[in-house]
Amino acid sequence: MVSQSGNAASPRGVEAAVVDRPLEEHELIERAKRGDTSAYEALVRAHQGIAFRTAFLIARDPSDADEAAQDGFVKAYRVLGRFRRGAPFRPWLLQIVANEARNRRRSAGRRANLALRLVDEARPGDAVPSPEAALLSDERRAELLAAVEGLREEERLVVSCRFFLGLSEDETAQTLGLKLGTVKSRTSRALAQLREEVER
Amino acid sequence: MNLEHELRALPIAYPEAPDLAPRVLARLERPARRWWLAPALVAVAAAGALLAIPQTRAAILDFFRIGGVEVQRVETQPRAPVRAAALGREVPFEVAQRAVDFPLLAPSSSIAYVDGRMVNLRWKRYVLSQWRGEQLAFAQKQVGPGSQTVGVDVRGATGLWITGARHEIIYRDPRTGQIVAKSRRLAGNVLIWEAGGITYRLEGARTVADARAVARNLRGP
Numbered sequence: 001m002v003s004q005s006g007n008a009a010s011p012r013g014v015e016a017a018v019v020d021r022p023l024e025e026h027e028l029i030e031r032a033k034r035g036d037t038s039a040y041e042a043l044v045r046a047h048q049g050i051a052f053r054t055a056f057l058i059a060r061d062p063s064d065a066d067e068a069a070q071d072g073f074v075k076a077y078r079v080l081g082r083f084r085r086g087a088p089f090r091p092w093l094l095q096i097v098a099n100e101a102r103n104r105r106r107s108a109g110r111r112a113n114l115a116l117r118l119v120d121e122a123r124p125g126d127a128v129p130s131p132e133a134a135l136l137s138d139e140r141r142a143e144l145l146a147a148v149e150g151l152r153e154e155e156r157l158v159v160s161c162r163f164f165l166g167l168s169e170d171e172t173a174q175t176l177g178l179k180l181g182t183v184k185s186r187t188s189r190a191l192a193q194l195r196e197e198v199e200r
Numbered sequence: 201m202n203l204e205h206e207l208r209a210l211p212i213a214y215p216e217a218p219d220l221a222p223r224v225l226a227r228l229e230r231p232a233r234r235w236w237l238a239p240a241l242v243a244v245a246a247a248g249a250l251l252a253i254p255q256t257r258a259a260i261l262d263f264f265r266i267g268g269v270e271v272q273r274v275e276t277q278p279r280a281p282v283r284a285a286a287l288g289r290e291v292p293f294e295v296a297q298r299a300v301d302f303p304l305l306a307p308s309s310s311i312a313y314v315d316g317r318m319v320n321l322r323w324k325r326y327v328l329s330q331w332r333g334e335q336l337a338f339a340q341k342q343v344g345p346g347s348q349t350v351g352v353d354v355r356g357a358t359g360l361w362i363t364g365a366r367h368e369i370i371y372r373d374p375r376t377g378q379i380v381a382k383s384r385r386l387a388g389n390v391l392i393w394e395a396g397g398i399t400y401r402l403e404g405a406r407t408v409a410d411a412r413a414v415a416r417n418l419r420g421p
Binding site: 065144 | 212221
């Protein structure tokens, strides 16, 4: 009885334009700047994984990493007004998180840091190794990780960002607060040393 | 395989990543206001009063909720991309009725559209949208400084008449977790009310009296 399609008059009074789409990151940022916390929540969810891993690679302690990432997100929200529109958000956020993690590592002082370890592939539920990973022998991988752990911290952090977190050189520079040239030189120095260690 | 690839392929065992979002959000939000503003509006509407909220008092009434819609006053309006009219997929009314789990309110004649969990009915210059409020718990309507809000009684329920600048609804899709924006450019105004867990949104009325008359004449539950 209602709705015979096509018999209604043109809706002159309403210039209807409906958009129904997932919001893009820059839109979420603009909303969050205006105090929309649900938009910010979406940003937190999108970046919390890498934020936590970044904090962990620096702080080397799970609860410090948790706190650093959490504080980083809260601080980033407070200073979001200073975020330059159109700039990449991820390295901007990671820089704040990395600073938080560094502060915690510093205050942890001499406390022993957790050594990085490799996923035990016999255990189900962990990350599935990539085909590349499967090609490497366990021994070779352990040797390589030990060599990374033996690098000086400034080089180890650059290697961690570039290869463990998969950040670009630019992102690594911003996250660690370094010049791009410094990232490049530390990377090549680290790679040379690693090559020497594992290819001996 | 070169060394860079080997490094990228190292399966580093990270501790299980925590879900930070709830704790971060808890530190950002100021939830206290929700508790007294909503009952205040309900009380006003229940008294049958027509309460105009002057712009100068907007600061204290910056948050209230009608059904699945949170109304927030904001200093600046969000930029909403405006596209060609798209109220959803045009369907026979019976199909629209089957798309939702509640009986639709409808005028005597309209074109029906289904847009996800929302049904839009279009007739004359009006568009009536209806959806189950619980599904759109994050629904949010942002009202800019160019808008006026008035609490009204609609079909015996609490309603809100919003006039002025354009606005949009934002909600989280419960299935995908994505935040979705539904933007609408309005020449006119909007009346929102809620009954039985369903949120109704009527666009296109020129005056609050017109909007309430249209709402009153809808058929349904």
